[in-house]
Amino acid sequence: MKVWTGRAALPVLLFIIATALAIYIMARGLGLDSSLDFGAGAYYYADMPGFERWTDRTYYVSQTPRWVLIALFLMWGAFMYRLWLRLDSKGEK
Amino acid sequence: MSDTKRKGIRSLWGSEDALANWIGFLIIAVGAYSVLSGAFDFKAANFSTWGNGTSLLTQLNADLWTKLVRTYAVLGVLFTVGAALKGENPFKFLAGFTGLFVLSVLVRAVSAEYTFNRYLEWAFFALLLGLLIANTIGVPAWLKPAVQTEYYIKAGLVVMGFSVLFSNIVNFGLYGLGIAWIVTPIVILFMWWFGVHVLKIDNKPFIITIATATSVCGTSAAIASAAASKAKKEDLSLAVSISIIFTVIMMVFEPVIIRAVGLGELMGGALIGGTVDSTGAVTVAGTALGKLAQTSAVLVKSIQNMLIGFIAFAVAVFFATRVERDANSSREVTAADIWYRLPKFILGFFAASIVASFVFLPAVGKGNVSAINGVLDQYKNWAFVLAFTSIGLNTNFRELKGTLASGKALTLYIIGQLFNIILTFAAVYLLLSGKYFPLPDIAL
Numbered sequence: 170m171k172v173w174t175g176r177a178a179l180p181v182l183l184f185i186i187a188t189a190l191a192i193y194i195m196a197r198g199l200g201l202d203s204s205l206d207f208g209a210g211a212y213y214y215a216d217m218p219g220f221e222r223w224t225d226r227t228y229y230v231s232q233t234p235r236w237v238l239i240a241l242f243l244m245w246g247a248f249m250y251r252l253w254l255r256l257d258s259k260g261e262k
Numbered sequence: 263m264s265d266t267k268r269k270g271i272r273s274l275w276g277s278e279d280a281l282a283n284w285i286g287f288l289i290i291a292v293g294a295y296s297v298l299s300g301a302f303d304f305k306a307a308n309f310s311t312w313g314n315g316t317s318l319l320t321q322l323n324a325d326l327w328t329k330l331v332r333t334y335a336v337l338g339v340l341f342t343v344g345a346a347l348k349g350e351n352p353f354k355f356l357a358g359f360t361g362l363f364v365l366s367v368l369v370r371a372v373s374a375e376y377t378f379n380r381y382l383e384w385a386f387f388a389l390l391l392g393l394l395i396a397n398t399i400g401v402p403a404w405l406k407p408a409v410q411t412e413y414y415i416k417a418g419l420v421v422m423g424f425s426v427l428f429s430n431i432v433n434f435g436l437y438g439l440g441i442a443w444i445v446t447p448i449v450i451l452f453m454w455w456f457g458v459h460v461l462k463i464d465n466k467p468f469i470i471t472i473a474t475a476t477s478v479c480g481t482s483a484a485i486a487s488a489a490a491s492k493a494k495k496e497d498l499s500l501a502v503s504i505s506i507i508f509t510v511i512m513m514v515f516e517p518v519i520i521r522a523v524g525l526g527e528l529m530g531g532a533l534i535g536g537t538v539d540s541t542g543a544v545t546v547a548g549t550a551l552g553k554l555a556q557t558s559a560v561l562v563k564s565i566q567n568m569l570i571g572f573i574a575f576a577v578a579v580f581f582a583t584r585v586e587r588d589a590n591s592s593r594e595v596t597a598a599d600i601w602y603r604l605p606k607f608i609l610g611f612f613a614a615s616i617v618a619s620f621v622f623l624p625a626v627g628k629g630n631v632s633a634i635n636g637v638l639d640q641y642k643n644w645a646f647v648l649a650f651t652s653i654g655l656n657t658n659f660r661e662l663k664g665t666l667a668s669g670k671a672l673t674l675y676i677i678g679q680l681f682n683i684i685l686t687f688a689a690v691y692l693l694l695s696g697k698y699f700p701l702p703d704i705a706l
Contacts, residue, residue, distance in 0.1 A: 180672035191510040200514030202549045209509045210383030211542025212481040215639035221632040231435025249447035
């Protein structure tokens with residue numbers, strides 16, 4: 170990657186500010202909830218202690234049949250993949 | 263037997279991908295058996311939170327030592343046998359693995375500290391420790407045979423596949439699909455386009471790694487797509503570092519902004535679920551707004567967690583067919599080409615997910631699958647800690663600094679995240695404001 174001296178200044182400055190802000194947040198213990206023994210460090214759902222509390226319950230029962238949801242999921246996924254291929258082909262031209 | 267045939271057979275057990283599949287499935291099988299039969303304890307070691315009035319020393323009891331020895335024995339045996347099957351010297355590998363495991367124990371102990379545990383966890387400290395060693399005293403020669411990032415990542419991902427449950431697609435009906443599934447791939451494609459055409463980044467695996475970290479679920483998605491696209495180690499570490507820092511900020515400020523603009527719990531929670539990278543941060547930020555916000559945030563995020571499998575698979579196929587092909591070749595890519603280039607561990611990852619979703623879930627129920635995943639998650643984390651420590655040990659700090667200083671990575675993340683927030687807000691407003699569609703009936 171080439172160094173972007175001029176235009177790189179803003180994102181690098183933003184990154185420095187973001188890092189300083191993150192350190193400030195951590196030092197102050199901001200944004201945490203005392204009832205939860207985790208925070209942003211639980212990257213994935215299974216990393217949260219007692220994750221079953223959230224995953225093993227049904228919060229919402231959809232009126233839409235399951236097969237319709239699965240079909241829509243697959244159709245949108247296939248469409249997006251085709252679009253990605255198209256986007257990539259256009260770039261090559 | 264011809265050479266090709268012999269190589270073909272050997273690839274079933276001698277290639278790194280095949281071995282990752284074997285290791286992953288063995289851990290899944292033993293973990294599932296231990297939970298379902300109750301015959302023995304297979305749990306890996308995990309440090310509880312310490313600090314804030316609790317000493318780390320209180321945890322150093324027989325139970326933790328037993329689990330540490332078990333974790334070392336299970337992973338040590340599996341990875342060493344694998345190394346031997348790859349044709350490496352098993353004694354040299356085991357010596358290096360022992361050193362790497364000790365470093366990983368240090369990483370996990372430090373990252374369990376109260377503040378570190380809540381904001382950063384293992385990825386950050388594993389990278390930091392590896393970088394410190396590599397860029398100060400240097401990596402000792404005896405440790406080098408075990409510094410094999412991809413090997414650990416691939417095995418960890420196969421184990422993780424078991425927790426990617428397809429049934430989550432229906433968790434929030436059409437609302438969930440609209441917010442999580444319509445938006446996520448659009449953001450990935452936007453970031454791809456922006457990275458390739460506007461920022462002119464040549465490194466496509468890096469673009470897709472940072473795009474999935476932004477739009478799917480941070481570190482976990484970055485690891486999966488980096489492995490699927492064969493991204494460089496530095497690219498993964500940079501994507502994860504950026505994601506971790508901005509997640510901390512978004513976890514704190516997004517609920518504050520949502521409350522200030524009066525978005526409401528249902529919409530606010532869904533916006534958090536769709537835009538904050540890590541699942542833990544989503545839950546905490548949702549909780550800050552209230553019970554309904556917490557639930558809608560978790561519902562949206564649970565769908566994004568499930569998307570990792572499909573997106574990693576699509577990334578693997580895309581890179582096998584589009585990016586890795588010979589640029590000068592006009593020949594159509596055949597099914598055989600795809601099979602040859604496709605990283606095989608991704609099939610193991612996907613297969614583990616299918617087995618969990620369509621075999622285990624109907625047969626043993628959600629509770630048992632969660633209990634199995636509770637055991638498997640720690641093995642996945644240990645494999646990833648080994649991998650991230652290896653990344654640090656393999657990284658030259660100057661290279662990382664150079665990539666960061668170009669500004670392109672940060673620009674891509676910031677623009678992509680802004681686009682993600684705007685698009686998710688539009689989807690949330692359309693579906694959950696009650697103006698265009700009836701409000702969902704969520705049980706709290």
